[in-house]
Amino acid sequence: MVKQNLLHLHSLGKTYKSRDGLVTALAGLDLDIHQGEIFGLLGPNGAGKTTTVKMIMGLMRPSSGTIVFRGQGLAMADTRSRFGYLPENYRPNPNLTVGEYINCQIQLAAAPEKTAPAAELLKMVGLAHCPKRRVANLSKGMGQRLGLAQAFAGNPDFLILDEPTSGLDPIGQSEVIDLLIAEKEAGKTIFFCSHILSEVARLCDRIGILVAGELRFLGTVDDFLSKWQAADLDEGFRKEVQCARS
Ligand SMILES: Nc1ncnc2c1ncn2[C@@H]1O[C@H](COP(=O)(O)OP(=O)(O)OP(=O)(O)O)[C@@H](O)[C@H]1O
Ligand SMILES: [Mg+2]
Structure with missing residues (x-):
């Protein structure tokens, strides 16, 4: 079966300019995300995963390269309306209650009418018991x-x-892994970053391994284990990172 490309990253690069000097966080990433797959982006701390995600979400401009979604360039409005996004170190508004917060998010969503009621969303993530609790106290x-x-x-x-x-x-x-599997079965496409390799092995159709801004591997978990003759993802990951750094 031919896999349909949903998201295409072409030579995507990011160099930060700060008081520390220039840091190349991503060096020309080429990556296709297929419709309906779960894709896991792995890599040690500082590899460039969050930088990649922020550029896809339009929160940061690439220094080079392009991002194409369903055959078209991505505008900020597209990302907001089409993508569900969980940022790293997520900080919800502390002054609202859980119920108020999630209702706000439903109203802000591009298609509030397509959203499950707040109580159902909270149940999905195990927060049904505390809609009145203040976010600050979670x-x-x-x-x-x-x-x-x-x-x-x-x-x-x-x-x-x-x-x-x-x-x-x-x-x-x-529970979250089960939830993501259910979302995939419902036809969703999922792109996620993680350091928990056991969950990656259970979830992902394909993985990408970034080290120091370069994609060192792209393929299935089985292909990755064969590449390193590794018993599990931890062993393969260690070998990949050591090889990249040597
Ligand atoms: N705003 C910034 N200014 C300067 N350098 C930055 C900035 N944000 C990230 N970096 C640098 O870019 C590189 C990649 O960072 P990034 O946050 O993308 O890594 P990551 O793979 O998500 O790491 P982690 O696993 O720790 O979340 C790091 O060297 C980091 O110090
Ligand atoms: Mg990160």
């Missing part, structure tokens, strides 16, 4: 769950999640 993992709930507002068909299980307890991690 634990870290509860805040992360709320972030996931807002990513589903508007029922987007493409989800971009930067470390979706960060801060979640083991049960929460497993």
